[in-house]
Amino acid sequence: MALARLAALHGVATSYSPSPDVTVAATDSAVVAALAALGIDASSPEAIRAALDRCDVEMSARLLPPTVVAWSGGPAPAALDALPEGSHLQVHTEQGAVVAWTSATGEAPPALPLGVHGLQAVTPDGRGAQVHLVVAPDRVPGPDGRTHGLLVQLYSLLSGRSWGMGDLGDLTELAAWSARCLGAGFIQVNPLHAAVPGAPTDPSPYRPSSRRFPDAVHLRVEDVPEYAYLGAEARARVQEIGERAAALRLEVLDEGALIDRDAVWALKREALELVCAVPLGPGRQAAYDEFLAERGEALDDHATWYALAEEYGSRWRSWPEGVRDPRSAGTARARSDLSDRVDLHRRLAWLTDTQLAEAQRTARGAGMAVGLVHDLAVGVHPEGADTWAQQRYFAEGMSVGAPPDAFNARGQDWGLPPWRPDRLAASGYAPYRELLRALFQHAGAVRIDHVMGLFRLWWVPEGEEPTQGTYVRYDAEAMLAILTLEAHRAGAFVIGEDLGTVEPGVREALRERGVLGTSVLWFERDWEDGSRVLAPQEWRTDCLATVTTHDLPPTAARFTGDDILLRDRLGLLGGPLEREQAAARVDLDEWRTLLTSLSLLPEGPADEEGVIRAVHRFLLRTPARMTGVWLPDTLGDRRPQNLPGTWDQYPNWRLPIADARGRPVTLEELAASPRLHAFFDGLRTRTAPPDARPAEAFATFAPWTRRTPCAPAP
Numbered sequence: 001m002a003l004a005r006l007a008a009l010h011g012v013a014t015s016y017s018p019s020p021d022v023t024v025a026a027t028d029s030a031v032v033a034a035l036a037a038l039g040i041d042a043s044s045p046e047a048i049r050a051a052l053d054r055c056d057v058e059m060s061a062r063l064l065p066p067t068v069v070a071w072s073g074g075p076a077p078a079a080l081d082a083l084p085e086g087s088h089l090q091v092h093t094e095q096g097a098v099v100a101w102t103s104a105t106g107e108a109p110p111a112l113p114l115g116v117h118g119l120q121a122v123t124p125d126g127r128g129a130q131v132h133l134v135v136a137p138d139r140v141p142g143p144d145g146r147t148h149g150l151l152v153q154l155y156s157l158l159s160g161r162s163w164g165m166g167d168l169g170d171l172t173e174l175a176a177w178s179a180r181c182l183g184a185g186f187i188q189v190n191p192l193h194a195a196v197p198g199a200p201t202d203p204s205p206y207r208p209s210s211r212r213f214p215d216a217v218h219l220r221v222e223d224v225p226e227y228a229y230l231g232a233e234a235r236a237r238v239q240e241i242g243e244r245a246a247a248l249r250l251e252v253l254d255e256g257a258l259i260d261r262d263a264v265w266a267l268k269r270e271a272l273e274l275v276c277a278v279p280l281g282p283g284r285q286a287a288y289d290e291f292l293a294e295r296g297e298a299l300d301d302h303a304t305w306y307a308l309a310e311e312y313g314s315r316w317r318s319w320p321e322g323v324r325d326p327r328s329a330g331t332a333r334a335r336s337d338l339s340d341r342v343d344l345h346r347r348l349a350w351l352t353d354t355q356l357a358e359a360q361r362t363a364r365g366a367g368m369a370v371g372l373v374h375d376l377a378v379g380v381h382p383e384g385a386d387t388w389a390q391q392r393y394f395a396e397g398m399s400v401g402a403p404p405d406a407f408n409a410r411g412q413d414w415g416l417p418p419w420r421p422d423r424l425a426a427s428g429y430a431p432y433r434e435l436l437r438a439l440f441q442h443a444g445a446v447r448i449d450h451v452m453g454l455f456r457l458w459w460v461p462e463g464e465e466p467t468q469g470t471y472v473r474y475d476a477e478a479m480l481a482i483l484t485l486e487a488h489r490a491g492a493f494v495i496g497e498d499l500g501t502v503e504p505g506v507r508e509a510l511r512e513r514g515v516l517g518t519s520v521l522w523f524e525r526d527w528e529d530g531s532r533v534l535a536p537q538e539w540r541t542d543c544l545a546t547v548t549t550h551d552l553p554p555t556a557a558r559f560t561g562d563d564i565l566l567r568d569r570l571g572l573l574g575g576p577l578e579r580e581q582a583a584a585r586v587d588l589d590e591w592r593t594l595l596t597s598l599s600l601l602p603e604g605p606a607d608e609e610g611v612i613r614a615v616h617r618f619l620l621r622t623p624a625r626m627t628g629v630w631l632p633d634t635l636g637d638r639r640p641q642n643l644p645g646t647w648d649q650y651p652n653w654r655l656p657i658a659d660a661r662g663r664p665v666t667l668e669e670l671a672a673s674p675r676l677h678a679f680f681d682g683l684r685t686r687t688a689p690p691d692a693r694p695a696e697a698f699a700t701f702a703p704w705t706r707r708t709p710c711a712p713a714p
Contacts, residue, residue: 002048007031009055010038011421011473013456018405018501026470033461034472037395038422063121063129066425069481070135076109077133084123091133092118114485116428132428136481137488139514142542143445143625147369148704149186150178152631153205153550153641154218155259156657159667161222163245164252164264168355169220170667171372172362177671179366181710182680186370186444187363188628190550191377192218192356196384197306198314199262203653204642206377206449207415209314209384212438213302214356216348217265219272223358224351226278234274241271253664258654276347291350298434300335301326301389303345307338315383326389356442363444367707370444373495376435378450379416387417393431395420395472397462400453404467405501411458411466418457421474429482436483440490447544451496451515454479455506480513495544495626499523516625517543520552521615533594536621545624547615547633550641554630555612556660557638559588566640570649591615608660609636609675613682620683634676636660677712680704 004014012034015025032042041047068077080089089101094115101110112135119133157166157174171189178184193208194215195201208215221227221238230238245267251257280288292299304326305316311334312319322330335342356372363371379400380386387394394417401413424432439446448454455476460469487494495516498507507517519539526532539545547555553563564584568577592605595614598621603610612633619627632641637658643650656664659675670676683704 002045002052003028003031003042006040006042006048006052006055007035009052009059010035010040011456012038013471013473016403016471017503018403020504024403027468030459030461030464030468030470033464034395034398034459034470037398037459038420038472063123063127064119064131065475067132067134067428067475067478068119069477070109070112070133071481072112072114072135072137074138083121084125086124088122090120092120114488116433116482116485134428134478134481134485136485138484139512140484140487141491141493142514142516143185143493144369146625146627147185148620148627149184149188149368149370149373149629150174150182150631151188151546151549151628152657153190153653154192155190155205155261155653156641156655157631157667158249158253158656158664160249161220162249163221163242163267164248165217165259165261166667167220168218168352168359169223171218172355172359173667175359175363175368175371176366177710179363179368180708181671181706183367183705183707185368186373186626186628187368188373188447188544189375191375191449193377193380194302194385195261196314196381197265197309201262201265202381203259203261205375205653207379207381208377209305209381210302210386211377211380212298212386212435213349214352216272216352217261217268219268219348219352219355221268221271221275223355224272224275225284226275226280229278230274234277238271238274241267252656253666256664258651259656260654272348272351273344276344276351287354288347288350291353292346295349295438298389299346299349300342302349302385303342304331304335304338305385305388306345307341308334310341311338316388317383324388325391353442360442360444368444370493372443373445373447374439374443375447376439376449378414378453379418382415382417390431393419393423393427395459398459399462401458401460401466401469402500403458403469403471411460411469413460413466418459418472419474421472425475425478429478432479433482433486436486437489440486440492443490443492445493445495446487447495447497447518448483448515449497451498451510452500452502452506454483455503455509476509480509480515483515484513511542514542519543519545519622519624520549521545521547521619522552522558533590536598536618537623539622539624541623541625543624544626544628545619545622546628546630547619548630550630551644553640554637555615555633556608556636557640558584559608559611560638562638563640566643570643570646572643572645609678610682612636613679616679616683631670632657634679635665635670635673636675638662671710672712674712677710 007014012031013026014031015023017023035042040051042051063083064079068079070077091099091101091112093113094117095113099110099112114135114137117133119131121129154171155165157170159170159173162170175187191205192214194210194213196209248263252259308319308323316324322328323334325331360371398418399413400416400418402411404411454474456471456473458469459472460466483494495518496510498517499520517540524534524539526534557563561581561584564580567573573580595601595618596605600617601610601614616629639655641655642652646652658664
């Protein structure tokens with residue numbers, strides 16, 4: 001079939017397999033729409049034939065793909081095998097050197113530095129090509145031994161100094177305290193990407209305006225050095241703003257109000273405008289200038305978009321035509337006219353970067369082996385700063401999602417425009433490299449949400465149901481090569497969120513390159529053996545192991561059944577309440593029996609705190625390289641931070657951390673909590689198998705050993 005051949009040439013799938021024994025055909029309309037988003041007209045048989053003819057001509061003339069990958073120490077790239085015998089190659093390295101490569105006869109390639117270089121090929125008959133050559137290390141770095149840490153949504157972590165939501169000052173304090181008092185090796189946070197401004201702002205951290213820069217709403221105003229040099233009048237105004245912020249914090253902590261990101265940002269923006277009016281000292285100015293030079297055009301575009309959004313609203317496709325293009329003369333004039341606002345947003349990006357750097361320095365200085373684990377969202381808002389600044393790289397009229405599966409018969413549409421794989425490859429993956437480099441800069445590791453997207457993404461045509469989509473492939477080797485290169489340069493490692501439907505070979509390819517997977521207690525079963533719970537020793541080693549995640553119920557809610565009652569109230573159950581509760585009881589009884597048989601539940605199956613400790617003891621008995629504790633679990637919080645399938649029915653992404661009664665808890669109260677300390681004390685005992693040798697037992701639970709005397713409140 002001509003359409004199928006054309007689709008295959010451009011990485012567009014014509015079918016997919018939701019399970020090994022089932023194949024579902026994609027609709028022709030989905031395939032045609034995906035090709036159109038890639039600039040290929042397949043709207044008629046005549047158009048398809050013409051497109052195939054063009055492809056045949058282009059492929060016959062092409063010597064090399066636009067990006068070629070070489071793994072350090074490995075053989076010559078397979079793409080070079082297609083060159084005629086006697087072709088001459090030259091590599092123009094990032095470092096400015098020129099390396100000659102006499103031929104493409106399959107002999108060992110010359111030693112090349114890591115990086116993204118220019119590769120020039122000339123055939124004996126005079127044909128030539130200039131492409132990108134990625135030379136990447138064989139694997140990303142990995143954790144040195146086993147490490148254990150905390151998982152937290154930063155906005156939910158309010159301290160007595162927060163302005164209504166958790167901030168980078170709170171993150172810094174949590175890192176210092178948990179490293180010294182709990183022996184934590186890392187803290188994994190939600191994406192801190194810049195949000196789309198507006199009222200109301202989308203509170204989800206997974207649909208940002210930009211993934212290239214963090215959001216200034218996370219700034220701790222008082223920690224900006226210029227705050228100390230405010231004049232008397234400005235200081236009085238900022239103090240008055242701070243009093244309003246304190247009232248906002250108390251509304252959340254004492255009165256049960258939801259976290260209001262818009263209200264927080266309104267106060268911080270007012271205060272930060274005053275703080276940023278203070279002139280920088282020579283050293284600070286030099287550091288700021290260096291940041292401007294490093295981030296260059298990307299930062300200019302980012303700041304310009306936010307300045308324009310203040311003028312025209314946050315949906316750039318409805319802006320005046322002259323400023324819809326970041327390279328237009330109209331945008332250049334607007335950037336000049338709004339120079340004060342543009343520089344403010346540049347300054348805010350720098351200040352946020354410096355506080356992120358301080359949080360990571362503090363974490364490592366306190367003894368964390370890893371420090372901060374940042375989260376990379378799958379994509380960005382279709383009207384945000386990144387889609388405006390990088391329009392040519394996004395597929396117009398498409399949205400990323402997921403096909404129908406056993407858990408969601410209607411599929412999913414996440415409302416995130418996908419990158420075009422053809423233009424990524426043609427650029428040497430420049431926007432992807434820039435994104436990773438920025439994210440790795442202040443991270444010990446990066447978690448990649450839906451890491452399967454490095455291989456393929458489900459594209460849904462605009463206005464269609466998710467069932468009417470199809471998969472589009474990316475060059476996974478190139479995507480992984482860039483990832484390993486940037487992780488290596490940062491000395492950081494990578495965690496891939498590989499939950500859900502994963503096509504064969506993906507986990508193996510990720511593991512080969514050193515990317516850790518994600519294993520969640522409730523999903524680790526042998527699905528081919530009656531969904532049997534995997535014993536601890538059957539878990540994979542190369543993973544981050546957790547009991548729950550931000551998209552799942554807290555552990556206390558699952559063991560008390562509160563999660564089912566919540567979903568019943570919201571009409572989200574797939575069947576009658578009694579049937580769902582009965583199925584849950586069977587599952588939980590199985591877990592209680594298993595935990596008791598492994599001597600992990602000495603408190604008894606009726607002890608709520610004991611059961612929560614027991615499932616975490618179970619994790620510590622697995623060989624997982626990383627083990628994460630969902631911070632609200634240590635207090636018995638029963639409310640999920642996000643309830644998939646809801647929008648305004650549930651306060652997603654707006655809840656502070658709370659105790660078992662639902663009372664919000666400050667960072668200071670959390671650090672002094674008897675329940676929290678009892679939780680970690682309980683992980684220091686009864687974790688290793690009863691017959692383990694002392695050295696083995698110590699290795700199992702030693703990471704949670706205190707390094708500083710830190711007692712709970714009496």
